[in-house]
Amino acid sequence: MQNYDLVVIGGGPAGMAAALKAAECGVESIVVLERAETLGGILEQCIHTGFGLHYFGEELSGPEYASRFIELFKDTNIDIKLDTMVINVEPDEGKNIITAVSKAEGLVDYCAKAVILAMGCRERPRGALNIAGTRPAGIMTAGTAQKYVNIDGYMPGKKVVILGSGDIGLIMARRMTFEGAEVKVVCELMPYSSGLQRNIVQCLEDFNIPLRLSCTVIKIHGKDHLEGVTIANVDENRRPIMETAEYIECDTLLLSVGLIPENELSRSAGLQIDNITSGPIVNQDRETEFRGIFACGNVLHVHDLVDYVTGESQIAGAGAAKYIKGLADNDPEYINTKGINGVRYIVPQRINLNGDEDVKLYFRVGQVYRKANVKVTCGDVVISNKKKPKLAPGEMENVVIKQEQYKDFDRNSEIVIEIVEG
Amino acid sequence: MKRELVCVACPLGCGITVELSDSGEVLSVTGNTCKRGEAYAHSECTNPTRSLTSTVKVTGSTLPVVPVKSAGPIPKGKLIDCAVALRDVTVKAPVKIGDVVVKDILGTGVDIVATNIAEVK
Ligand SMILES: Cc1cc2nc3c(=O)[nH]c(=O)nc-3n(C[C@H](O)[C@H](O)[C@H](O)COP(=O)(O)OP(=O)(O)OC[C@H]3O[C@@H](n4cnc5c(N)ncnc54)[C@H](O)[C@@H]3O)c2cc1C
Numbered sequence A: 001m002q003n004y005d006l007v008v009i010g011g012g013p014a015g016m017a018a019a020l021k022a023a024e025c026g027v028e029s030i031v032v033l034e035r036a037e038t039l040g041g042i043l044e045q046c047i048h049t050g051f052g053l054h055y056f057g058e059e060l061s062g063p064e065y066a067s068r069f070i071e072l073f074k075d076t077n078i079d080i081k082l083d084t085m086v087i088n089v090e091p092d093e094g095k096n097i098i099t100a101v102s103k104a105e106g107l108v109d110y111c112a113k114a115v116i117l118a119m120g121c122r123e124r125p126r127g128a129l130n131i132a133g134t135r136p137a138g139i140m141t142a143g144t145a146q147k148y149v150n151i152d153g154y155m156p157g158k159k160v161v162i163l164g165s166g167d168i169g170l171i172m173a174r175r176m177t178f179e180g181a182e183v184k185v186v187c188e189l190m191p192y193s194s195g196l197q198r199n200i201v202q203c204l205e206d207f208n209i210p211l212r213l214s215c216t217v218i219k220i221h222g223k224d225h226l227e228g229v230t231i232a233n234v235d236e237n238r239r240p241i242m243e244t245a246e247y248i249e250c251d252t253l254l255l256s257v258g259l260i261p262e263n264e265l266s267r268s269a270g271l272q273i274d275n276i277t278s279g280p281i282v283n284q285d286r287e288t289e290f291r292g293i294f295a296c297g298n299v300l301h302v303h304d305l306v307d308y309v310t311g312e313s314q315i316a317g318a319g320a321a322k323y324i325k326g327l328a329d330n331d332p333e334y335i336n337t338k339g340i341n342g343v344r345y346i347v348p349q350r351i352n353l354n355g356d357e358d359v360k361l362y363f364r365v366g367q368v369y370r371k372a373n374v375k376v377t378c379g380d381v382v383i384s385n386k387k388k389p390k391l392a393p394g395e396m397e398n399v400v401i402k403q404e405q406y407k408d409f410d411r412n413s414e415i416v417i418e419i420v421e422g
Numbered sequence B: 001m002k003r004e005l006v007c008v009a010c011p012l013g014c015g016i017t018v019e020l021s022d023s024g025e026v027l028s029v030t031g032n033t034c035k036r037g038e039a040y041a042h043s044e045c046t047n048p049t050r051s052l053t054s055t056v057k058v059t060g061s062t063l064p065v066v067p068v069k070s071a072g073p074i075p076k077g078k079l080i081d082c083a084v085a086l087r088d089v090t091v092k093a094p095v096k097i098g099d100v101v102v103k104d105i106l107g108t109g110v111d112i113v114a115t116n117i118a119e120v121k
């Protein structure tokens, strides 16, 4: 058994920022457990630029953004264990047990006062899709292709169709074009893209790659290797319109149909998972319902910008430090946050009204809105009502609730965010 | 003449409207949230540029490729040519972040620099 004040699970941008913040707040014994051979998480394969504009005020690539944080570890005495996979978390207030395996140390139990979950997310796999036809080679998630091309230096194919217009799919459309592939079309089931506008411009329009909305792959062709796909438009109930079916020859089909937080550990630990975010339920310190267990980054909810991951993880790191030093509030008074009328989810899901800082609520909408108001209320009190030129599912929004406002909120009420059109 | 653009200078992706004269001069820029957006609109209507990211092969390292970027913006029309040129470039480990991999790529005046380390095997 190895004893630490804080065990951080995952060494991506979330785990790194949380560990560094906790150290800065005075936590002395910290270990980061990471299953890969390097710190940095998914950023190591995101070689395009666009990271760090908010946090560093300059546009960095993924590995550059990660390296800024990796460098900071040199001046700390945080222990880092790479090639170390956590297989179980046993919550027990103040002495949680974390079990991990590694080549170097075998099976090890860690005992920790506090735990930060920072396992990130993974892509929805192909099994999650219902497409008729065979299952030949050449079908993979966009993130897998990203790893092949950017880390392993290997091009998976020459003629590409992309299903789903998530950011990773868009980025890979451009990346494969640069490496000599022909990207024939990006099909998106929904009438809008879930990717950022800038990626549609820079990754598709710049190279005349068509984006077909309300369109999906209905059949896969090829025996051992993919030879082509049939695509078709869909009606408003997302049923294919057969008259629009069209065969497209390709050797690679990339799936970019969304990300899901990687919460197997959280589930088996008994944490309550939010049905919409697929991440644990947390308060404003990113503390779960188990005291001393925190979560941040993509394991909590899927972020589009790593800058927000860093910000959120610093909150979790500071929260864990407060808990470890015995400074946390022992009698929290919680009320829930609730999204209605177009607001799909809010993080944090509950806030402690005895908190001593302003709280930023992050939320996502379920469809595209133009010139709509974001209205925040608590009981009869209107906290804010701001006009927004545009709201889109692909872009995370936030509202701030001031401490001097929420401290007097009715303990039996809830904080509601809604979209008011017109 | 009016042109509708999406600013790509940051992930906010503001919608920008540019008013152009018959000779292609920028008369007005509206819809941007910040100054960078205005600069983007001017450049997009007169001399559009993009930054380039890719990988180059590396020998003698633990990894087969190392990621690179253009140190500054490249004319949009030369983007693909520069990407094609990078497919034939091989560097030797060790590589540090910021190392110049190709100087003045295709006469654009822009260097290609490494964005990750490649340690010696
Ligand atoms: C394929 C892919 C591509 C992406 N591309 C972009 C992009 O281009 N731009 C962008 O802004 N965002 C991108 N994202 C989102 C990106 O994940 C976030 O911006 C950011 O990296 C999230 O940080 P994180 O630390 O929460 O997660 P990650 O970066 O995923 O880090 C989680 C870490 O936890 C480790 N881990 C997980 N489980 C265990 C375990 N049981 N034991 C030990 N370690 C564990 C993982 O190995 C990983 O290193 C992408 C996501 C994916 C999945």
Ligand code: SF4
Binding pocket: B007, B008, B009, B010, B011, B012, B013, B014, B032, B033, B034, B035, B036, B037, B038, B040
């Ligand atoms: S105008 Fe400014 S805020 Fe809007 S996308 Fe461009 S850089 Fe970002």
